Structure formats: C-alpha cells, structure tokens
Amino acid sequence: MIMHPAVKLRHIRAFLDIAVEGSLSAVARRQGITQPALSRTLAELETLLATPLFRREKRRLVLTEQGALFRRHASIGLQAFEAGAAALHPGAPGSTIRVGVLPTAATRLFPRVALRFREIAPETVLAIETGPHSYLVGLLREGAIDLMLGRMPVASEMAGLVFAHLYEEEITLVARGDHPLRGEPVAQLLARVPVLLPPATAIIRRAVDDYLMTFNLAGLQPAFETVALPVGRAILLGSDAVWFISRGVVADDLDRGDLCEISTGARFLSGAVGLTKRQGGPAVPGLDLLERLTKESSDRQN
Known part of the structure; x- marks a missing residue:
C-alpha cells in the first residue's frame, strides 16, 4: 500500500x-x-x-x-526531511543536534564537549536530553535524538544500532569524605549503613548485583535507589550512607575530597562508555564534529 x-x-x-x-x-x-x-x-x-x-x-x-x-518510521522520515533542509544551508541559524546523555558522562565529559562545540559551531543548538538508559535508547530508536553518550547498550538492545567505544569506566563505592567507617571491610560496612543502589532500570545495576552476590548479599535491601548526582550527593553528605555509582558521575566530588572511594577489590565492576547511534540514519549537519570532539575530550580525560 x-x-x-x-x-x-x-x-x-x-x-x-x-x-x-x-x-x-x-x-x-x-x-x-x-x-x-x-x-x-x-x-x-x-x-x-x-x-x-x-x-x-x-x-x-x-x-x-x-x-x-x-511513529518509528515517521520520526526517522521527519528527521531526514529536516536534515536535508539543513544540509542546503550548513551552519544556518536554527540547526539542532539532539543528544541523549547518561549520568556517567553528564557531569564532566559532556559539558566540556558542549562548550568546545559551541566555540566551533555557535550557530548550532545542542538539545540535550537526560534520563534512564532504556528511555534514551527508546528515543534513539524513534529518531527523537541523534546520538546517545553513555554506557554501551546490552546485546539485546543493539539491533539497528552501532556503538563506538570511548573508554572503560569503573563502578565505584563512595561515601562522604570523612565517613567514620571508611576503613571497614566492605561486607561489614554494607551491613551497617544505608546503601544507595542504581535503580533496576540502570544498566550498571546488574554488575552491582553480581558483585553483591560474592558477599552473599544478593537480597540486600537498599535504602534508596538513584543515579542522580544531586540526590545521591546530598544523601551521602548528610548521613553515613554509601553509594554504588559510575565513577564519572562523582569524579569532581572525589577530586575535591567531598566524597571518598571505598575499595571494592573487584576488577569486573566496570563497563564500556561510548557513542551510540542508529545504523544508516540520516546525515545530521554537525554530528560528525560533535563525535570527533567527544572522542578527543575522552582521550584527554582518560
């Protein structure tokens, strides 16, 4: 038809x-x-x-x-029309790149990339979307965003998508800088203080659950679930709670000494961070530049 x-x-x-x-x-x-x-x-x-x-x-x-x-096809089609119109007048005011940024890259890496992009291409607007991993993957598939920066999707999500690796990032256990129990063995510490875990929808949750199983803590009841920095930081600074979170989310707080890392002794608490986009998607003016700047910034950071 x-x-x-x-x-x-x-x-x-x-x-x-x-x-x-x-x-x-x-x-x-x-x-x-x-x-x-x-x-x-x-x-x-x-x-x-x-x-x-x-x-x-x-x-x-x-x-x-x-x-x-x-909706899936209409989103891609409309995006193709808009990209075609923008390609006729590259650099024209009103050009927009839509980017989904996960918490692991939202605190340090992407703000630096965005500022550098603004210096080079001030006529292009970066429309930044944040949210849970599954939400951003859905937006990417529908054509509502052009690029996603964050953890690599799981294999079941990769059909029709392509991932460009940038770096490996740890999942760390953090607490306030003057935490009185920071020297305790991890298993004992987790049994004594409130624990913040990533939500079940967060892509890092499975790795954290696997780690907890090594201490027979698979059924650990968290006090809170979040990957949101403002909430997690405030809870840690106001209590003896500890938080499993991607290191990139709290890197600045660790550098300042507001938060400290508690050694987990686990090498497998890490994962790939990179750029995900649709295979064969329409050309978006300025997207190649944004990808290159992100790669350059991640190389310097790591």
Whole structure:
C-alpha cells in the first residue's frame, strides 16, 4: 500500500507531538491552535492511513500497535526531511543536534564537549536530553535524538544500532569524605549503613548485583535507589550512607575530597562508555564534529 498523497507534514508533526505528550490539549496549547482543530488533524491522518493510531486510556492517548510502528518510521522520515533542509544551508541559524546523555558522562565529559562545540559551531543548538538508559535508547530508536553518550547498550538492545567505544569506566563505592567507617571491610560496612543502589532500570545495576552476590548479599535491601548526582550527593553528605555509582558521575566530588572511594577489590565492576547511534540514519549537519570532539575530550580525560 502506498501512503495517501494527502498526508502532509502538519499531520506527521501533530501525530508525533501527541505521541510524546499523550494529550491533545497540551499539544494544542503548544502549537497555538484549538483542540478541535488538532483533533480533526489527527482524525484526518487516521482516515488517510486507514488505521487507528491511538487508544484512550483514562485521560491519556496511548499509541496502538500500528501507531507505535508508524511513529518509528515517521520520526526517522521527519528527521531526514529536516536534515536535508539543513544540509542546503550548513551552519544556518536554527540547526539542532539532539543528544541523549547518561549520568556517567553528564557531569564532566559532556559539558566540556558542549562548550568546545559551541566555540566551533555557535550557530548550532545542542538539545540535550537526560534520563534512564532504556528511555534514551527508546528515543534513539524513534529518531527523537541523534546520538546517545553513555554506557554501551546490552546485546539485546543493539539491533539497528552501532556503538563506538570511548573508554572503560569503573563502578565505584563512595561515601562522604570523612565517613567514620571508611576503613571497614566492605561486607561489614554494607551491613551497617544505608546503601544507595542504581535503580533496576540502570544498566550498571546488574554488575552491582553480581558483585553483591560474592558477599552473599544478593537480597540486600537498599535504602534508596538513584543515579542522580544531586540526590545521591546530598544523601551521602548528610548521613553515613554509601553509594554504588559510575565513577564519572562523582569524579569532581572525589577530586575535591567531598566524597571518598571505598575499595571494592573487584576488577569486573566496570563497563564500556561510548557513542551510540542508529545504523544508516540520516546525515545530521554537525554530528560528525560533535563525535570527533567527544572522542578527543575522552582521550584527554582518560
């Protein structure tokens, strides 16, 4: 079946915005149109495609199976149109690169890259998205971001993606700099103080769980689960808690002495950090430059 020639870009943009917001009213406000007008646009698209794209669950619009399939292709198609238009006027104001940055690179590496990129290509906007690993991988697959910087996806997530290795990074156990039990054996320490673990959705959680199993602590009940630096740091500085976290997240705090590392004695608590993007994705002006600067900065850092 060939797509109906009456499908316009306004239909596609409206559909993609509704898929993100799950609400007609929110999208209508942002686009400066009435909700009935937006509803008509969506109805037109569903009629032209001859399939329902959303179903209503309580007060939200949720993609149908057909809608989710169409969203993946529509996102990539729209991105290709935008990249093609930008390529006609390289360096023109309004060019945007969308980057997903995981916590391991958000504190030190990527801010340095972003500032250097700004010096070289001030006309291009870096739109930076943060969030859990699975969330950013989803955005990458849908074409909502052009590049992801962080831990390497697991094998089951790599279909259609390509990963460029930058460096290996440790998962470390940290506490406040003057922690009274910092010299205790790890197993005893973990049994005596509150423990912060990465959430179950974090890609480093499995490695931490494997490590805890070596101490017969597989069922350890954490006091908190987070990879967010502001929350984790504040909890550590205000208590005797300890935190398993990627070293890059807390590197600056360790350098200042606000936090200290507690030796785990484990070599396998590490993993690959790098750049992930879609295979065969459309060319995005400035993306090659951003990738090169990231590689250069990581080489200097490591």
